[in-house]
Each structure stands twice: as C-alpha cells, then as structure tokens.
Amino acid sequence: MQVIKTLEDLKHVTHAYDDFETIEGSSIPQYYKDIFPKTCTCGAEMILTEPKHTQLQCCNPACWVKMAHRLNYFISYHGFKGFGEQACYSIFVNCHNELQYASFLGAFLLSRDALNRALTPYQLELFLEIKETLSTHTYHFCDAIASLGIPNIGSRSVLFDYVKGPSVLMNYVLDNKTEELCDMIGINAVSTRYYLKAAAADIVLLMSDVMPGITATPKGEIFVAITGKVSVGGVAYTRAEFIALCESFRDAEGTQLYKLIETKAQDKLQYVIADAPSDSDKYRIGLRLNKLITAEEFYKMLKDGANPPDDNNPPPPPPPGCQPGESLISIQRREAEAQKAYDVQRRRQIEEYERRRQEEEKKKRRQNGNSVAEFSDDDYNAGCVKGRGKPHFVPM
C-alpha cells in the first residue's frame, strides 16, 4: 500500500477512481467547496464521485486516519469490547510515523513504549490482551479475511468459494498475482480488484504476525444439539471437548473437515447427540424429529466420512506431479480434470464390458441354443470371465 497524496497519482495506479474528482475540481456549488476540507488530516487530497458527489474520502490508500477506522472495525469484528474508535485513533495520531508496514495491523507490531505514549495504562493493557488473544486463538479463514474490512470482501465473498485456506491466498499475494486470482474466480469490479491488491500488506501481516492460527474453511458444517454426558470409545467428554474432537478431522492438505454448530433451531438441526434418554428439551426435539444419535455413532459417521472405506473401486489415477510454484487452486482444478477424465474412461470401460458381455451371450446362445449362460454376473464383476479356453480379464 503506497502513500499517495493526489487524485492524479491515484489515477495513475488504478482505474478504480476514474469517476472521482477533487473537491476543487468537482461540480459541487462553491458554497460547499468553501466548507468541505480540501485535504485529509494525513495531508492527501479529499475526493468524491463526479457527478453524483458521493463517497467523500481521502485519496491516500495508506491514510492513517483510515487505518484507525479499520483497526476499530477489526477489533470490534472479533468481539472485543472496551477498545473503541478513540483509542484506535490515538494509536495512529501518535504512532503513524513508527509503523513498520503500511497496514493498520502494523499497530500490533508497535513497541510497548510507542503504545505507552498513545494509550492510557488501562487501554494499553487491553490492547496487549487483544494482541495476545489474536495470536494464540484459532480463527476460521473467511472470518479472518472478512475482518480486514476490505471493501466488497465480506464473509460471503465469492473469494471464499474458491480460496479455502490461508496458504493459497498468501501465495497469490506474495507472488503479486491477486489480479490473476480475480480473473480466475470472476471478480471483475475494478474497485474490488484494486482493494484486494491494496490489502496485500494487511493480508500478509494478518497471517504471519497478528493471527498465526488461521485455519482453512471447514468443508462441512453440521448443525447439532448435544445433550447429557457423551463418551466415545469409553472416554467421557464435555460438550466442548466432544466438539473439539469432532472438529479435529483433517484431510490430506490439513483442511478441517467438519465444523459443528450447536443450535436448537429445528429447521437447521441435523443431529441431536445423546447417549441416554433424558427430560431435556433437546432430547425431546431429537426424539420427535427422529434425529437422535449417540456420540459414538456420530463420531464413527464423521470418521467414516473422513476416511471412506475402500469400495473395491480402483482409486482415480494420481494427478501428474505438482509443478514447482503451482498454486493449490490450479492443483485442485487439475485434480478435478483428472477425476473427470477418469470418470469418462471408466464409463467407456463399463460400456465396453457391456458390449463384450452381450457378444458373449449371443455367442453362447448360438452355440447352446437358448440355454442359461455358464458364467454368472459375479464372475464378470470379479473381472474374470471363465469362458471356454483360458480365462481372460475384462477391463474394469
């Protein structure tokens, strides 16, 4: 994120502000031009859209006043109380020259001395507690990115339909390939593409320093209610422990497979986990909706889902070796293509098998009249036809 002081310079960097004007250059009445500040506190020009006169803002993407607002948004997004806008503003008023990186998250890298000058002792302790919590807790990927307050990248952004984990996004950012990423996932708005690119320092600092415990988006959310004491394999678990156990399944890439969401909402509820009958509301709802399951059964279901039992089908061919520097997205796409090719090949094999089988039957009928075939379906399914002469294998 570079420091930009004029709209002209900003327009050299991106087309996202093509329909913006400076206060002086805009068509607002002179009366308002005299009232509106021409420059931001950071020293850069104030701009607004022309001719609609909306989105009044500072033209500097690295404006420290904006950073203060974003820090406030970030802190409140994660539910911290008591550290408000005034405290955030105070950090940047006093310390904006000491930021190591042009990111609002640089506030978390400031020295205790610097923060001490900006904050009251109470605010300082609170801020350090927030910093400690952020660095030691686990956060889900899309929540973490949405909390950066990048315009148009909320938790429901199309970005998260394609990018499921921190390492993938990090690769695109570090390789300066967010434009390619946007092309791939269909983010076409020039402004959104620019905001994502401009947030590179935020994304890197978030993942590397402020919030190192970001986990990939779980593949499956399961709405459950848990009632009474539960145990798996003879070991008793508290509700929180049981949820942690169920959420511990990972796929080969380390992506969390399940996220358990506790709910009593009957339209969402998928399972009521109960090891024994009880008088609880949850148990009664589970009984009425026929959604009761024991913790042991539920755990086994997740385990089977995580490691599907071998169903005698040969596994799809492994994807060709990964190219150095290849992104996870393209690996996933290539794997999907390999799977598709495999499905086509398998369908052809099945068709070929059917054709041969019908031919064999016709041949038999010709030789034996209409007598019953000598070999059974099982023989075919086993891949081996015990016809006359040597056995031969039917490709499967």
Ligand SMILES: [Zn+2]
């Ligand atoms: Zn500014």
